[in-house]
Amino acid sequence: MGNALEWIGSKLYTGLVWFEYCAKHPIFGCRLCGTCKLHDLGLTCPMTCPKQLRNGPCGGVRANGHCEVKPEMECRWVRIERRARKYWPKSWWHPRHINPPVRWDLQATSSWLNYLYNVDKHKEEYEEIKAKQQ
């Protein structure tokens, strides 16, 4: 198995990125950040938060749970927390885990391949979570 990033530029890779975008953008508002967190965060994309926060809400959440920047939108983190707590198996939702910062060098790459080939280093993250639980 090679490095998933070596295929960038090939027609197949571009097609895959397009496919991923078409699959995830209409439903989740995917921004092709390349390090997908949907599965960790109750199927809410943190990149749709105007501050793109990956580790919890800012201090400006309105009393009705809506975003300070976009009053018509439910704060992404109110939603992440509610959905993950209610619908996610306990072993999938790690409320206190610190998610690493976005890697902007992976912008517009395929997060699926990045996951498959561990470009996003999720394996190390899961190991860290496991180590903390013990």
Add this chain to the structure above:
Amino acid sequence: MAIGNLQAVAESGAFLVTSEIGPPKGADPDAVRKAARVMKGCVDAVNLTDNQTAVVRISSVAAAVLVQQEGVEAVVQMTVRDRNRIALQSDVLGLAALGIKNVVCMSGDHPCNGNHPAAKPVYDLDSITWLQTVVQMTRDGKFQCGEEMKKKPELFVGAVENPFAPPYEYRPIRLGKKVDAGARYIQTQCAFDLDYLRRFMADVVKLGLHEQVKILVGITPMKSAKMARHMQTNVPGLQVPEAVCRRMEAAADPKEEGLAIAVETIHAVREIPGVAGIHLMPVMWEDVVPLVVERAGLLPRPTVEIATTA
């Protein structure tokens, strides 16, 4: 290098008092200097806000230098709104080289309500990974990328939290993340509705976080009934109870009433288990700081012998 006054007082176990200065919207150093002189001796350190409400002002690092020239210890607030990880880390090296001892990491108000709504919101890191980065720099002498630096900055690193905004049950856990990231002290959003604060602190104590981090509760003395109403309706993330607004409206001398409310709040806050100090946030009313601190019985401020390490 010697540790700063704030850290020394925090480690002595004394009740902490910090305050805040919002640098001016112009290149006028005197406003900052004057505010620093007013607060000298009444607080353990003074925060300098980082272009608060996303309005351009004197940079928090520059203002901190002015404040320290007046003999008051500065706490530099650093938001992730305007700088990417390169600029942020570079400023941390710079401020440590200038003799600043304290940094507070936060996300910062979005540019949409500031005076440059068309600005690019950066948010390269978030408040927690930013905090983690500063801690890594000060503790391990490593940059965010993992590379080592020659001389590490020595800083007392803190963060903020807002117990008054949803999701309420998640806020203590988020505080836990900040503790895990290495925060040594936390300054909260202004407290008016203490029920929220009590619930929050009960969870914090349950998680044992109050033993790992000093929690300073935000106090804002209100100047007028108009200000109270404004904060109640227009500022997201604040909870101002109707009773407080009514009290301000009914008062013959609103300033005096605002001061009295602040002092009462401080007394009530000190009774809440886990609270380690207060953080005064006078909005355009620096002169009130000595009055509040005095009436709350928090003077004189402790002077701690600062141990120097090689």
